[in-house]
Amino acid sequence: MHAKEIAYKLSEKGLRVTPQRIAILGAIIKLNNHPTAENIIEYIKKNHPNISIGTVYKVLDSFVENNLIKKVKTESGIMRYDPLQSGHHHLYCEETDRIEDYEDEKLDELITDYFNKKGIKTLTFKTFNFI
């Protein structure tokens, strides 16, 4: 994705277009396997050696607020960021701390129906453990 396209995505959301924001959103799209803030910073420092860690966190939060990306927390407690895509589950491997996308409409239905019957409103489906 080119800088122009990313810039457009930002202004579309009413966000100011800055080189840092372009770099951060670009990094998340490029590093498409659920990068941590650290992964993103490491990647960006190649071209933006002076970017501040605090800025990255702030920008990530504003992206989450504006539905450009989403944030998931791993078992080990650190946050990971994904470009927004259609609803999906995550399979989480305890051994390797790896996250894998898992789309499964049937499972969505299964769980939503189950909780609906019980009168419990589910907001989102969360990570399942597996080996």
Next chain:
Amino acid sequence: MHAKEIAYKLSEKGLRVTPQRIAILGAIIKLNNHPTAENIIEYIKKNHPNISIGTVYKVLDSFVENNLIKKVKTESGIMRYDPLQSGHHHLYCEETDRIEDYEDEKLDELITDYFNKKGIKTLTFKTFNFI
């Protein structure tokens, strides 16, 4: 539960019996609503004003290792500790950061069966979000 009973539980697991350990395990049993380390420390300080925070964490970890209690992580990232009981789910309220036990064999089956069919081995069931 009396100190003697708790002491027995400890020695049964090959753990040394110390006043601190009795107090900590006693506190978890008494405060039976998923206390945090901080809750436990606060409770214990009444009778053991000199207990060290580090000690509490170390003792909690050794209890977890010895299957006396278990540890769950809330969405906000802090750990909570429960006396060990039969397998159950946790309902987690995002607004209040409250955890509630939720036992539901049907749900266990539903999910285990589902994943078994897919060839994914589930280890444990984790927290669901709800409102």
Next chain:
DNA sequence: TGTTAAATGAGAATGATTATCACGTAGGAT
């Protein structure tokens, strides 16, 4: 081009948890 609200960078602060290490004590041996 100038204005100004918002974004950034640098570094300090936070807060739960872990590590370190000198001292104290539980529990088996004597």
Next chain:
DNA sequence: ATCCTACGTGATAATCATTCTCATTTAACA
């Protein structure tokens, strides 16, 4: 009962991801 010794404890420093602060810079609009 007393002595040893390994293990537990208390005090405090270190960690580490994330958040905060605030002086400086910059994007966006007039």
